[in-house]
Amino acid sequence: MGRRALRKVDPNLDLTRHFREAEDLLASFSRATLFECDAPLEVEVGSGKGLFLAQVSAENPGRNFLGSEIARKYARYAAARLAKQHSANAIVICGDALALFQRCFTDASLAAVHVYFPDPWWKKRHKKRRVMNEQFLRDVERTLVSGGRLHFWTDVEEYFQTTLALVRATVNLAGPLVVAEQPAEHDLDYRTHFERRTRKSELPVYRAEFEKRQTQR
Numbered sequence: 330m331g332r333r334a335l336r337k338v339d340p341n342l343d344l345t346r347h348f349r350e351a352e353d354l355l356a357s358f359s360r361a362t363l364f365e366c367d368a369p370l371e372v373e374v375g376s377g378k379g380l381f382l383a384q385v386s387a388e389n390p391g392r393n394f395l396g397s398e399i400a401r402k403y404a405r406y407a408a409a410r411l412a413k414q415h416s417a418n419a420i421v422i423c424g425d426a427l428a429l430f431q432r433c434f435t436d437a438s439l440a441a442v443h444v445y446f447p448d449p450w451w452k453k454r455h456k457k458r459r460v461m462n463e464q465f466l467r468d469v470e471r472t473l474v475s476g477g478r479l480h481f482w483t484d485v486e487e488y489f490q491t492t493l494a495l496v497r498a499t500v501n502l503a504g505p506l507v508v509a510e511q512p513a514e515h516d517l518d519y520r521t522h523f524e525r526r527t528r529k530s531e532l533p534v535y536r537a538e539f540e541k542r543q544t545q546r
């Protein structure tokens with residue numbers, strides 16, 4: 330599925346609280362400088378237009394949300410959405426999410442990790458570019474708190490099955506836990522824009538959650 334042209338971000342909108350460059354954070358990452366309050370942190374990989382961040386941050390003021398998006402125009406668009414709703418608990422980092430996991434997030438520091446409709450990289454020679462890879466899964470397992478969840482949704486059945494097998498082979502997360510589809514109650518009542526497009530096209534969405542096991546004492 331292709332993507333429609335993106336609407337321009339209002340140049341008068343102040344994005345300073347909601348948009349940051351990853352390269353400015355990698356050397357000295359500090360959650361305290363990104364959010365107004367300390368709270369459990371959830372991270373989204375590949376935020377696209379930012380629908381998930383906008384909705385969950387408004388619904389969960391007691392949690393912080395960090396979206397990562399490698400494409401600058403989408404990162405700015407998602408940040409603009411947060412700025413318009415004066416979000417105090419969500420931010421978009423422009424850059425490679427995998428580098429953030431490797432270099433910024435400490436052990437047992439994330440309440441949840443969300444990966445929705447990651448680029449499938451169809452060609453065999455490009456599959457190594459997929460974000461759901463062995464190193465990333467190890468970083469997810471390392472950074473989640475006990476009981477924290479990895480949420481993975483896609484419209485590509487092959488990517489789904491390959492990832493389920495990779496999780497089984499690579500990390501010790503419980504799952505896949507079944508995620509039921511919820512009826513949409515209004516036109517934006519979807520987890521993300523890609524979920525909206527997929528369901529409006531009456532195509533299947535494959536959803537799984539995995540939970541970090543409680544550490545043994």
Ligand SMILES: C[S@@+](CC[C@H](N)C(=O)[O-])C[C@H]1O[C@@H](n2cnc3c(N)ncnc32)[C@H](O)[C@@H]1O
Nearest residue numbers: 375377397398399400425426445446521522523
């Ligand atoms: C297919 S889109 C899905 C966007 C959104 N999650 C949704 O469901 O509507 C995948 C997004 O992931 C972003 N992306 C791909 N690789 C990434 C990476 N390594 N770090 C951060 N974002 C990435 C792409 O730029 C793209 O916006």
